[in-house]
Amino acid sequence: MSTANDIDPFEGDDRQYSPTRLPGWLQEVNGPDRVQPEHLTRAQLADLSPRELLRHNDRRKVWHANIGPIQTPQLRALHEDLAEIVESNRHDGDKTKPAALVDAYPGLGKSTAVRDYGRSFYREQVALRGESTPGGHRRVPVIYIALSGNTQIRGLNAAICRFYGLPTSGDADTLAERAVDAVLSLKTSAIIIDDVHFLAGSQSNSARMANQLKYLSNVFPVTLIYVGVGVQQRGILREGFSREETLLAQFGRRTTALSLRPFEIEGEAGRQEWRTLLKTIERQLVLAEKYPGMLAHDLSDYLYARSTGHFASLMALINRGCLRAVRGGHERLDAELMDRVKNDAAAEGARKELASAIEAGLLTSRPAAGTILRTSA
Structure with a gap:
């Protein structure tokens, strides 16, 4: 006996995949942009059948969970810096390509921003050179892997092989050879390595980490884009004269440090950025009683205090x-x-101090009335 679900199935727009595997990464890179659900008034919501209302609400839930990436000034600046490094790395195979290290506090959206750049660069390269390599393989210009706690070289090489769908048996050298063959065959030119602070364990010395990262740059003929938290604080980019510091200096000379800053409201420019961000988000919300200024004016201070200017906490x-x-x-x-x-x-822990300063009139996220700029948001 058929049911309504059999006749009219509804799966929604959830997209479950892992970007650390090639099929999932391809879904992130090539997946269609989501379509914003229709904005309905309360009266229109009331006119929907129970099933239609369930579907509409389901679409809104998945839409709100996946807003972004938003083209903030921070994201645009990072993309420009990454493009300068990656797209100037046209060195022949006998030369080591300089790397990028995106090192920033948690919750600023650095992983999302770097993957967004990787997605754009991937699509640009396929548009330029075609989906297939001269050898008949799928072209994979960029890959993405994420490390876990206490990763060693073998584990890192295994993660690269796992991304490509290759066997992960063998020692570190065997895995490296396997991974390099895939890099060359599939014309990979950039590898994003997320959570690089896990490399060799949190208690390991910086020289050991630098040695492993130097190994990667010597083995893989690609631009390496590292993403992590507190990597520079280990002294990994510093120069010196001891044997350990010389190793660090070698890595530092080959690596450009980049970052993402949180939103700040100490100055007028920062307050303008915050207002523009909230206006952009507000425009994308699908709520029947949304109104202009709901976020950008009425909740501006409130949202800043509760997110402390960190993008992930805000979203x-x-x-x-x-x-x-x-x-x-x-x-x-x-x-x-x-x-x-x-x-x-983390956001809740820092909330009280910010909220107190705002309530006392010592701090505000709202631009001065005479300085509010017109924006496309």
């Missing part, structure tokens, strides 16, 4: 707020609703 807060607004029929974001939304521990 998690807004996503969960929208979910609560949809589920409860509130259909807007306000402080009363948002007070019931839980956020990450």
Whole structure:
């Protein structure tokens, strides 16, 4: 006996994949852009059948969970810097290509920003050179891997092989040879290595990490883009005169350090950036009672205090707020609703001091009335 679900199935727009495997990375690179759900008024929502309302709300939930990447000034600057490094690395195979290290605090969106650059560069290279290599293989200009705690060279080489779908048996050298063959055959020109601070364990000395990263640059004829937290604090890019410091200096000479800054509201320019970000996000929310200024004016200080200017914390807060607004029929974001939304521990821990400064009039996220600029957001 057939049911309504059999006749009219609905899977939604969830996209479950791992970008650390080639099939998942291809889905991230080539997947279609999501279509923003239709904005319905309360009256239009009331006119929907129960099943239609369930579907509409499901579309809104997945949409709000996947807003972005947003072209913030920080993201655009990072992309420009990465392009300068990657696209100038046209060195022959006998020369070591300089690397990039994106080192920033957690929660600033650095992994998302770097993957977004990798996606753009991947698509550009395929458009330029075609989907297939001269040898008949799939062209894979960029790959993405993420490390886990206490990764050694063998584990790193295995992660690269695993991305390509190659066997992960053998010692470190065997895995390296296998991975290099794939890099050359598939014309890979950049490897993104996320969570590089896990390399060799958090308690290892910086020279050991530098030695492993130097090994990578010697073995793989690609631009290496490292992404991590607190890597420079280990002294990995410093110069010196001891044997250990000489090794660090060699790595430092081959690596350009990049970063992402949080949003700050100490100056007028920073407040303008924050307002533009909130206007951009606000425009993408699909709530029946959304109104101009809901985020960028009414919740500006509130959202800054609760996110401390960290992009990931802000987006998690807004996503969960929208979910609560949809589920409860509130259909807007306000402080009363948002007070019931839980956020990450780091943001919540820093919230009280910022909120106190804002309430005392010592700090504000809102630009001065006479300096608000018109923006496309």
